[in-house]
Amino acid sequence: MTAFPLTQKLERSATVFLAVVAAAGILLPLLNLLLPDSSPLHVPTYLISLFGKYVCYAILALSIDLVWGYCGILSLGHGAFFALGGYAMGMYLMRQIGPRGVYANPILPDFMVFLNWKSLPWYWQGFDMFWFAAIMVLLVPGLLAFCFGWLAFRSRVTGVYFSIITQAMTYALLLAFFRNDFGFGGNNGLTDFKDILGFSLQADGTRAALFAASCLALALGFLICRSVVNSKLGKVLLAIRDAESRTRFLGYRVESYKLFVFTLSACLAGVAGALYVPQVGIINPSEFAPGNSIEAVIWVAVGGRGTLIGAALGAFAVNYAKTMFTSGALAPYWLFLLGALFVFVTLLLPKGLLGTFYAWWDNRVARRGANAPSTNNAEDPAYFADDAVKPHMAE
Amino acid sequence: MSLCSSLSSRPRSRLISRARWLLAALVVATVALTTPSPATAAPFEDAVALFAAGSFSDSATAVGELETSGHPRALAIVKALQDGRLFADEASKAVFIKDEAGKTVNAVTGEPATMPAEANVVRLNNRLRRRVEAALGSLTLLSPDPATRIAAAQAVYKSRDPAALPMVEAALQKETNSAAKSALNAARAAIVLFKPDASEADKLAAVATVKARGDQDALALLSSLPGDVPRAVAESANSAMATIKSRLALWSMVQDAWYGLSLGSVLLLAAIGLAITFGVMGVINMAHGEMVMIGAYTTFVVQDIIRTSYPSMFDYSLLIALPLAFLVAAMIGILIERTVIRFLYGRPLETLLATWGLSLILQQAVRTAFGPNNREVGNPSWMSGAFDLGQISITYNRLWILCFALAIFVVLLAVLRFTRLGLEMRAVTQNRRMAASMGIATARIDALTFGLGSGIAGIAGVALSQIDNVSPNLGQSYIIDSFMVVVFGGVGNLWGTLVGAFSLGIANKFLEPFAGAVLGKIAILVLIILFIQKRPRGLFALKGRAVEA
Numbered sequence: 001m002t003a004f005p006l007t008q009k010l011e012r013s014a015t016v017f018l019a020v021v022a023a024a025g026i027l028l029p030l031l032n033l034l035l036p037d038s039s040p041l042h043v044p045t046y047l048i049s050l051f052g053k054y055v056c057y058a059i060l061a062l063s064i065d066l067v068w069g070y071c072g073i074l075s076l077g078h079g080a081f082f083a084l085g086g087y088a089m090g091m092y093l094m095r096q097i098g099p100r101g102v103y104a105n106p107i108l109p110d111f112m113v114f115l116n117w118k119s120l121p122w123y124w125q126g127f128d129m130f131w132f133a134a135i136m137v138l139l140v141p142g143l144l145a146f147c148f149g150w151l152a153f154r155s156r157v158t159g160v161y162f163s164i165i166t167q168a169m170t171y172a173l174l175l176a177f178f179r180n181d182f183g184f185g186g187n188n189g190l191t192d193f194k195d196i197l198g199f200s201l202q203a204d205g206t207r208a209a210l211f212a213a214s215c216l217a218l219a220l221g222f223l224i225c226r227s228v229v230n231s232k233l234g235k236v237l238l239a240i241r242d243a244e245s246r247t248r249f250l251g252y253r254v255e256s257y258k259l260f261v262f263t264l265s266a267c268l269a270g271v272a273g274a275l276y277v278p279q280v281g282i283i284n285p286s287e288f289a290p291g292n293s294i295e296a297v298i299w300v301a302v303g304g305r306g307t308l309i310g311a312a313l314g315a316f317a318v319n320y321a322k323t324m325f326t327s328g329a330l331a332p333y334w335l336f337l338l339g340a341l342f343v344f345v346t347l348l349l350p351k352g353l354l355g356t357f358y359a360w361w362d363n364r365v366a367r368r369g370a371n372a373p374s375t376n377n378a379e380d381p382a383y384f385a386d387d388a389v390k391p392h393m394a395e
Numbered sequence: 396m397s398l399c400s401s402l403s404s405r406p407r408s409r410l411i412s413r414a415r416w417l418l419a420a421l422v423v424a425t426v427a428l429t430t431p432s433p434a435t436a437a438p439f440e441d442a443v444a445l446f447a448a449g450s451f452s453d454s455a456t457a458v459g460e461l462e463t464s465g466h467p468r469a470l471a472i473v474k475a476l477q478d479g480r481l482f483a484d485e486a487s488k489a490v491f492i493k494d495e496a497g498k499t500v501n502a503v504t505g506e507p508a509t510m511p512a513e514a515n516v517v518r519l520n521n522r523l524r525r526r527v528e529a530a531l532g533s534l535t536l537l538s539p540d541p542a543t544r545i546a547a548a549q550a551v552y553k554s555r556d557p558a559a560l561p562m563v564e565a566a567l568q569k570e571t572n573s574a575a576k577s578a579l580n581a582a583r584a585a586i587v588l589f590k591p592d593a594s595e596a597d598k599l600a601a602v603a604t605v606k607a608r609g610d611q612d613a614l615a616l617l618s619s620l621p622g623d624v625p626r627a628v629a630e631s632a633n634s635a636m637a638t639i640k641s642r643l644a645l646w647s648m649v650q651d652a653w654y655g656l657s658l659g660s661v662l663l664l665a666a667i668g669l670a671i672t673f674g675v676m677g678v679i680n681m682a683h684g685e686m687v688m689i690g691a692y693t694t695f696v697v698q699d700i701i702r703t704s705y706p707s708m709f710d711y712s713l714l715i716a717l718p719l720a721f722l723v724a725a726m727i728g729i730l731i732e733r734t735v736i737r738f739l740y741g742r743p744l745e746t747l748l749a750t751w752g753l754s755l756i757l758q759q760a761v762r763t764a765f766g767p768n769n770r771e772v773g774n775p776s777w778m779s780g781a782f783d784l785g786q787i788s789i790t791y792n793r794l795w796i797l798c799f800a801l802a803i804f805v806v807l808l809a810v811l812r813f814t815r816l817g818l819e820m821r822a823v824t825q826n827r828r829m830a831a832s833m834g835i836a837t838a839r840i841d842a843l844t845f846g847l848g849s850g851i852a853g854i855a856g857v858a859l860s861q862i863d864n865v866s867p868n869l870g871q872s873y874i875i876d877s878f879m880v881v882v883f884g885g886v887g888n889l890w891g892t893l894v895g896a897f898s899l900g901i902a903n904k905f906l907e908p909f910a911g912a913v914l915g916k917i918a919i920l921v922l923i924i925l926f927i928q929k930r931p932r933g934l935f936a937l938k939g940r941a942v943e944a
Binding site for chain 2: 074148151152154155156157159160161163164165167168169171172175176178179290294297298301332333335336338339340341342343345346347350
């Protein structure tokens with residue numbers, strides 16, 4: 001698949017994306033660390049943290065796009081996987097505080113001392129080791145997604161039913177994590193972190209390194225997702241998205257494919273959450289709020305679902321707009337804008353920004369009379385041509 | 396069934412009965428002036444004079460004498476003692492009462508008197524204070540107001556003061572009110588049970604009386620019986636306790652069932668509009684909760700106008716708000732359908748996202764217009780208060796909401812079954828193209844159906860404004876629950892919604908005692924998620940040939 005112009009174009013866009021991510025991941029930290037404060041090119045530390053947050057959101061968007069854009073599974077519970085990864089990292093960071101807490105207990109985090117707990121619960125064991133926490137960041141969201149997906153896909157819970165029960169799942173977790181006796185700090189969550197792997201979280205160097213790590217994770221996540229969607233497996237996923245029953249009748253085990261991609265996506269979301277927590281310095285149950293998950297879905301829709309780069313760009317664009325709006329005098333109007341964005345994108349821009357751009361580009365290429373035959377590629381938005389013609393309702 | 400809401404809330408009843416004691420004291424005082432009773436005068440005066448002796452034990456004796464004297468002034472004196480308004484002059488052995496206005500009267504006669512400067516307040520210690528409370532309990536047993544008498548009997552029942560026995564028996568003789576009589580009987584039984592010299596037969600009868608009372612207090616009383624009671628009494632007390640326990644368990648189940656029905660009716664209200672839009676039309680309306688919120692705010696606006704302009708109409712505010720809420724919500728619903736949803740038919744996931752966006756806009760619009768805080772929506776008089784049914788207390792607003800939810804359900808069922816609109820709606824649902832060929836304007840029906848579903852949500856908002864906080868977030872708290880109800884009950888079937896709402900409500904309330912409110916809710920969510928595995932289309936699934944909905 002080398003000779004076709006479309007592939008060329010896509011490879012180019014992927015290369016450009018990776019180059020931009022790599023450049024940001026290397027240059028911004030350097031501009032922050034090496035240049036003096038007075039230099040016009042100096043990047044302040046708060047911007048590094050802010051962009052680091054966006055990069056984590058971009059990874060989350062990537063994970064949602066993988067299941068929604070390529071397999072047609074709209075999960076309204078990805079915020080839960082993100083938050084679980086975040087909690088796993090938060091638990092590690094809590095254990096690193098050690099005796100520097102308010103109550104100076106060398107083992108127990110402050111909130112446990114406050115609740116008068118005598119010893120560490122079993123599920124907190126091992127989180128003082130980074131490698132264990134890192135495994136848990138992947139394992140916990142992955143396991144939850146595996147069990148949940150296994151139950152749901154096996155009995156063919158699809159479409160909006162799946163969306164609604166994923167929303168119920170994150171809502172149930174929200175309620176559970178709000179409880180003090182659940183052992184994760186209740187309402188306040190986990191916060192007041194001191195250091196990670198021995199480096200102070202307040203130091204500029206650590207923040208720059210975390211930003212670089214997030215960019216690296218975004219690039220790796222992109223490559224993994226891209227290799228999945230470009231593989232033969234990816235073609236089956238597209239087939240499932242466009243005609244699930246037909247794929248099943250052709251002999252594919254639809255539920256296994258769905259389960260694989262859903263679990264992979266949950267692990268990716270967990271990584272995003274784990275990188276997010278040290279950069280914002282807190283994780284609390286509000287991350288499980290159903291609204292958060294839906295908001296993440298709209299990032300993907302804005303950028304263009306079914307285009308991995310679009311998902312990442314959408315996360316950047318929407319969150320940048322959110323920061324601009326909510327920090328200024330326009331704060332009360334942000335929800336109007338966000339709401340309008342949901343309506344506008346679904347009604348008028350169903351392919352998202354990047355999808356629309358690709359469609360326009362394809363048209364231009366076709367009009368120029370290039371005699372190359374059009375091929376369908378994973379990132380070709382032509383796949384979405386017409387879901388509007390599907391029959392309305394069960395008849 | 397007694398309609399005493401005051402009894403259900405202890406602190407309030409205490410306030411009221413305080414006020415009534417004062418009233419009773421006044422009445423008694425006037426009676427005392429007109430009909431002095433010479434027979435009891437001398438010992439009564441001696442007893443009152445004991446307050447002037449200055450020791451706590453003398454005061455206690457005096458209180459005891461007053462309690463059994465039956466003198467009309469006794470209540471006023473003991474009350475004054477409790478409030479620190481009783482003054483005594485040691486030299487002249489005279490006792491005075493200072494009333495709230497600062498005027499002094501002679502304690503014995505109740506006539507105005509001037510107090511000597513050296514008179515002191517009669518002091519109280521904790522033991523004496525308890526004694527005074529018990530005495531007040533038995534003294535108010537003769538109050539003309541039945542509620543005061545019942546409260547007094549309750550106080551005696553709790554204090555079990557043997558000195559009050561003659562008063563209780565005297566009161567029983569005169570008692571005509573049945574509720575007060577049973578309270579007095581229970582009080583008498585409580586005293587007899589703890590009186591060491593009462594006969595065994597009396598005690599057995601007392602156990603039977605307490606058993607008939609059968610509430611938590613009765614259980615506490617029987618379980619604290621002294622160890623030296625006769626064997627037969629102890630045995631009968633044990634069996635009575637077992638009976639009371641099982642009866643209480645039964646009542647607590649009835650209570651859970653009632654709470655469950657009440658929660659179920661709330662869920663039904665929230666979900667029934669969704670059953671139309673999601674169930675009949677297949678539209679995922681995430682802005683459904685906001686329609687409920689708009690209904691609640693319509694109620695607020697109606698009440699606000701009524702409060703400022705026509706205060707006398709307040710009791711009718713909900714009746715006025717109902718059609719208005721329906722209209723407002725239905726109009727907004729139709730507007731949404733015409734401008735957004737109709738372009739998204741057949742794309743349920745996109746509909747979900749677009750309506751979520753609409754819900755954000757509606758919430759923020761309401762927040763901008765009415766502010767982010769809770770708004771005050773009052774209960775009309777016919778919806779406030781409660782009545783007792785056996786051991787449980789039922790509030791009127793919950794009862795009305797249950798009836799209202801069922802009424803809406805029936806009306807909606809009738810609309811779908813018997814009207815032309817309902818017929819056309821069903822036709823469009825079953826086979827859109829065929830319906831269109833038959834001349835049904837399907838687009839119009841879509842708009843009207845969506846309007847109907849939204850309007851019903853608006854009506855639900857009127858009802859829910861009575862039991863929930865009216866804030867811009869009102870709708871959000873119901874949206875997940877209502878989707879659970881519809882998904883659980885089965886799409887496209889109103890009966891499924893009814894069964895789903897009540898079974899979820901009752902299951903939730905029965906789980907709560909074991910798991911606590913939050914864990915109960917989590918358990919329900921998990922159970923629904925598991926249930927969907929078994930029956931992906933809900934309890935009452937529509938059967939059809941479609942491979943995929």
